[in-house]
Amino acid sequence: MHPQIAVFPRLGGDNTPPVRTLEGQKTLISRTMHGFAYDEPRDEIVVMSALAQAVLVFRGGASGEEPPIRVIQGPRTQIWGTPYGANSQVSVDPVNNEIYVPAIPNRILVFDLTANGDVPPKRIITGISGAVAIDPIHNVLIVNGQRGLNIYDRTVSGEATPKGVITGPRAAIRRLDTIQVTTKGWIIAGGGDVTKGTGFVGAWSINDNGDVAPRWKIAAQKITGYDPYSVAINPAHKEMLIAAAGGNGRVRPTRGIMNAVVTFSWPEVF
């Protein structure tokens, strides 16, 4: 409908208007922006233009109908999505200058962070797809695959064998569009059954393996009525944020408002 990128103050609450919005034809953005990243060192916003098989990079302070400063798009990129999901996700490793784009068939394309135009990926990870989080401190890469969290060496390429796989009924992990990892090595991801109101955000260790329950769990859906499609972190204030919207059989939020950004304090993971 209206695929804007709206920017809000950290302390925004009910009806706080955006301080700026990025929207309109010249931005090249489209719907299905499910993965999303802010690159602090370069002060850039990285997002997919999902219906046009493109990665868009904007100035961090971009506003209005501002075009991207770089676009990765074209036959050499190998960017390819499904008719249903298109190319919706993207992650950034600002320390090692890389962009991760999940694609089909079951692969993750890795581009240089400064890539522009019709450029090939610098490497391709095969056999896995899903939201990616990068831990540059411990040099691991986490992929939120269909059945859990898959942990790889950060520089993995080709057919990858994970160092660890967190999956099973105790872990109860479900797939999010964006996951995070803190500098302490806590993976922030989602779990539970959103159709039963048990959706939660959990913290697992990058060293976990097997059917491991999260070390900490915030029962976001039970507490607020909202559960995440995506999570973000604010290390300076030791906060975790969830992007919540209805659908997919989720229990209706108690306030009846179907779109929300909810912030929790979570000092334990920072």
Place this chain on the structure above:
Amino acid sequence: MRGKKVQRIQGRKLLAGAAIAGLCLLGLSTVPRLWVDADAGRVVSVEEVESVDACIRPPRAESASDNLFSAFETPTVYAQDANTEDLERPAVRELVDTAPIFSSVGVDNVRNEVYLQDSNRWGIRVYGRLENTKPGAPPSEPRRIISGDNSQIQFNSCVWVDPGSGDIYSVENDTGDSIVVFPNDATGDPKPKRHLHVTHRAQSMMLNPDTGELFLSVQYPPQVAVYSSTADGEEKPIRLIEGPKTNLSDVHGLALDTKNNLLYLNSWGNVSDYKVAGSGRFEAPSIEVFHTDANGDVAPLRIIQGPKTQLDWPGAMSIDPANGDLYVANDVGQSILVFHSNDQGDVAPFRVIKGAKTHLSYPTGVFVDAKNKEVWATSLGNSSATVYPLTANGNVAPLRIIRGAEENKQSLKFGKTQALAYDTKRDQILVPN
């Protein structure tokens, strides 16, 4: 073992910290670089520091053990042997829009009612056609609301009222993948009388009463699906208009000129063939005109496209049956554009409703009420519907306003808050729709 490991790490921390401090002190140049907080390993700012790569960022190590900065890691976290701790703490903040956000409008000029699609609370709000919220007054209350789990209204992008039966059609744009149909007197949380499963990203629809067909636009993969107007359940389309010749891309608005057998669609220009890797490209937005009998991969009869058109994320469209004039809700253009029925190429609209007096703010819905010679619009940006004389042009005040929120409220324009990121530099939350 754990104690020895911690000692080793602490020792490495001291050694590496001293090494980096020395390197930084010895540096000479002042090139803008990234600085890394050694304790957290987090890039915290962009500063002018000495040009010594070793103190700029972690070296690109092949593994954790080769990484100098791995020395700064907090004693490695292990959770396998720990019990889960449930943190029952409340949220510290919720960022929401408490008002309805109106994305689409349908008018029943037989029963004199207006139907507004609320995409924030997932409902259809029904008002009297002559409802008019006075300046300074509280928001208008609808006569009735259709909303709730039974109704299966979700991600509702288009509302259409059959002028004959009064049946209410609601298009579900995302997880619903359906069109739900209610009787005209539906209220509360009723089950739909029909539930047609449709392709993902369905956007706009309209019935052709002359042929008994239902036309549905689908954003991506771009297509028009034509169903029987009574289709239900898993019933398949009678025909599809799709393929590279159609020029369709990221399709939004749809309008039918039943008098001249013309079908209008608009495209946002986000193009890719989902069957081909790397086939993405961007085109200028456009309006495609087909014969209503079009089928398969066919070229449009005409295309309206180019900078003179002013198209900027065009939304719903509607036709004046008297003369075939095409009305376009021009979202980011903050306007209603009106084109002649035979316009083609890079042509300017012959009328534009736009300006501060119009109360338009990101209009995505439009509906021509030919009987009453009025044109309606819904604005995402201020939770309102406005109605103008059908011949309105320029910066004109609306005849009436239905306001769903307090006066001067700025809508958050949320549609689907499925992702977010945190801007650590500005302490701001980035939220895409």
